[in-house]
Amino acid sequence: LVIPAWQEFTSKMKYIFESCTDIRTGHVATYIPQLAREDPDRWGMSICTIDGQRYSLGDCKIPFCLQSISKAFNYAIVASDIGADDLHSFVGHEPSGRLYNEICLDSSGKPHNPLINAGAIIVTSLLKKGLPLADRYDFVRQEYVKLAAGGYVGFNNAVFLSERDSADRNYALSYYMKENKCFPDGILSLREELDFYFQLCSLETTCESAAVMAATLANGGVCPLTNERCIDSRPCRDVLSLMYSCGMYDYSGQFAFHVGLPAKSGVSGGMVVVVPNLMGICLWSPALDKMGNSCRGVEFCQKLIETFNFHNYDSL
Numbered sequence: 655l656v657i658p659a660w661q662e663f664t665s666k667m668k669y670i671f672e673s674c675t676d677i678r679t680g681h682v683a684t685y686i687p688q689l690a691r692e693d694p695d696r697w698g699m700s701i702c703t704i705d706g707q708r709y710s711l712g713d714c715k716i717p718f719c720l721q722s723i724s725k726a727f728n729y730a731i732v733a734s735d736i737g738a739d740d741l742h743s744f745v746g747h748e749p750s751g752r753l754y755n756e757i758c759l760d761s762s763g764k765p766h767n768p769l770i771n772a773g774a775i776i777v778t779s780l781l782k783k784g785l786p787l788a789d790r791y792d793f794v795r796q797e798y799v800k801l802a803a804g805g806y807v808g809f810n811n812a813v814f815l816s817e818r819d820s821a822d823r824n825y826a827l828s829y830y831m832k833e834n835k836c837f838p839d840g841i842l843s844l845r846e847e848l849d850f851y852f853q854l855c856s857l858e859t860t861c862e863s864a865a866v867m868a869a870t871l872a873n874g875g876v877c878p879l880t881n882e883r884c885i886d887s888r889p890c891r892d893v894l895s896l897m898y899s900c901g902m903y904d905y906s907g908q909f910a911f912h913v914g915l916p917a918k919s920g921v922s923g924g925m926v927v928v929v930p931n932l933m934g935i936c937l938w939s940p941a942l943d944k945m946g947n948s949c950r951g952v953e954f955c956q957k958l959i960e961t962f963n964f965h966n967y968d969s970l
């Protein structure tokens with residue numbers, strides 16, 4: 655067992671989880687009504703180790719939308735499908751130092767990285783390019799289900815519809831990228847490609863399932879519960895590198911410094927954290943800080959690092 659003293663470990667996790675319940679700062683996202691209506695008091699946590707030990711607390715079975723968390727998994731899926739070199743001929747690997755939805759490109763005219771909107775929209779356009787949209791959607795959802803060992807992966811149509819209704823920025827960004835020839839040849843209309851992007855933001859899951867997805871990344875791309883390879887080993891390493899440098903919006907540098915773990919957050923208040931070779935963690939609490947990360951989620955990670963030596967450089 656990678657964590658032999660399981661009882662002791664889980665009781666410490668429970669203590670950390672409960673000590674974050676008191677945090678009442680932050681605000682839920684309000685740019686669409688479906689997120690504005692979320693209860694800020696929701697708080698769930700789930701972990702899954704690379705040898706399949708699981709532990710969950712709080713609202714761990716309540717579905718939430720993946721939103722930007724999907725960007726990490728979509729990248730890993732495309733990189734496994736077409737290869738990292740092909741993918742990165744369209745998107746860079748540098749933190750942008752700008753807002754996640756800013757209209758800007760790097761010095762070679764590409765989106766800075768796959769975890770900001772610009773890069774994620776390009777990655778989505780590469781996802782099974784050439785197939786009908788319905789088949790592309792089915793493919794991605796099936797890959798998510800595989801990553802989650804058959805766990806819950808649903809779709810929130812109300813979120814999709816309102817994302818699409820409030821999409822001016824993503825349209826502006828996409829037209830700007832079209833003008834700058836950022837997209838691969840042979841894509842559908844921008845309307846269709848953006849629908850697909852919004853659909854993937856609207857995929858929903860639970861802490862329990864997302865912890866398994868994170869554990870698959872912690873385990874080098876092989877799902878610990880099914881032993882099925884879901885992500886090739888190189889793209890798995892690559893997505894963790896990107897999550898480490900770019901996964902937490904404009905808090906990414908501070909998170910890498912203080913917590914030292916690859917993570918990806920989303921505007922729904924969800925967050926996946928990977929402890930490589932050990933476990934995947936999913937945290938969910940909708941109240942966000944100024945950077946757009948879950949207040950309780952970030953605090954949980956800080957306490958985690960005070961309690962255990964999980965920081966990337968703790969082993970030195």
Ligand code: GLN
Pocket residue numbers: 720721722723754755771817824855919920921922
């Ligand atoms: N779907 C939203 C967008 O693309 C939010 C992404 C996010 O989680 N920050 O703008």
